Amino acid sequence: MTCELVAIGASAGGVQALSHVLPMLAADYPRAIAIVVHVPPRRKNALVKLFSEKCRMRVKEAEDKEPLRPGTIYFAPPDYHLLVETDHTLALSTEEPVNHSRPAIDVLFETAADAFGPDVTGVIMTGANHDGASGLQAIAGRGGTALIQDPATAEMAAMPEAAAQACEGAQILTLDEIAAYLADMVEP
């Protein structure tokens, strides 16, 4: 038995945006959450420690071949792409950067779309580049749900703007609305 997936991409300003949303989700949140944040390659992963302290869900760094579990938040390790396999395990890779980034949001989103079809929700948050736009389109194209942080409320508007342009069917929401949406959509 596997669970549904929420895939989130965030860049500049992302830590704050995530701090707004992730702590609102319950410890027994019934989905897995996989997250790519653009971070400098040679940094130890500070995100896991930071969000473990803030969140009720379990927070960890994604490991290669690890099965996705509900109630768990997985962060891509610095300098590795994070991918989702069709058997709902995670995979890491040192392939070339995509959109100048490793990890890249597009890589996570495109593979998540393949693996989960309608059972994935993609979320694009603040950022100063265009990563994630085509990945979000791929998610919507396979029947998944696409959410974008309202560029007007984002610290950096470029990334959500690019995503909104690429993915017309996406819903544009504030961070509060995103949190509510993620929390609500799993209620009975």
Added chain:
Amino acid sequence: MTGETVEELEIQLLLDALYRQYHYDFRHYARASIKRRLLQAQRHFGLDSISALQSAVLHDETMLPNLLNYLTVQVSEMFRDPSYYKSLREKVVPHLHTYPSLKVWVAGCSHGEELYSLAILFREEGLLDKTIFYATDINPAALKAAQAGIYPLDRIRQFTENHRLSGGHSSLSDYYSADYGRAVFDKSLRARTVFSDHSLVTDAAFAEMHLISCRNVLIYFDKELQERVIGLFAESLARRGFLGIGSKESLRFSSHADRFTEHAREDRIYRRKGR
């Protein structure tokens, strides 16, 4: 799980065809990554589908080297993850000093970055002259580049920084000469290296090693294939020989795990048990 798409079926058929026609076996590589790279290849060749790619490569053998460059990931760096090399220096080299001669296998050597890093480290530690290196890969173009040992000069700054962080006690510039924007590494570093085409998937053990370094190769294999390869490493190691793998790879879930002890846990260096 969503059902198999036509594209996934096409990928499976292409991988079967590559194996049956050319004996390159990518059938048990991590699929999400293979798919991305095959789609890149399809775009590169200007083809409409993976089936068209399959047809093209079956009828035109000269496409194969180019396709291999897509199917294998050639991203590497000298002294990548400096702490791995630091651990080798501090925790493995002292043991290696106790042997009269050494065999070291760099499996999946790509363009040679890992091989030259180890050769330089072995020279610094006074081990190079008693060591035979085996550098293997399945990609002929990569092997050729490894044999040449030439890298663009603009990569050297990163290599130098990594080397310093690895505890190097000489200057990296002692080992190469700059030439028209390229760094040409000293050929004495590879004087005792055997380069060969060897697949971890389809080939067997070929010598008894004191150290195997195979970084960021297992990550591209599925669980089943990882099992085979870790077994192959266990068979290829001398008793109490060392195995180093990539920083996000692990023996933890392998059925062969109990044939090894963790020697430097954080840096993923394992040691074959004595018996």
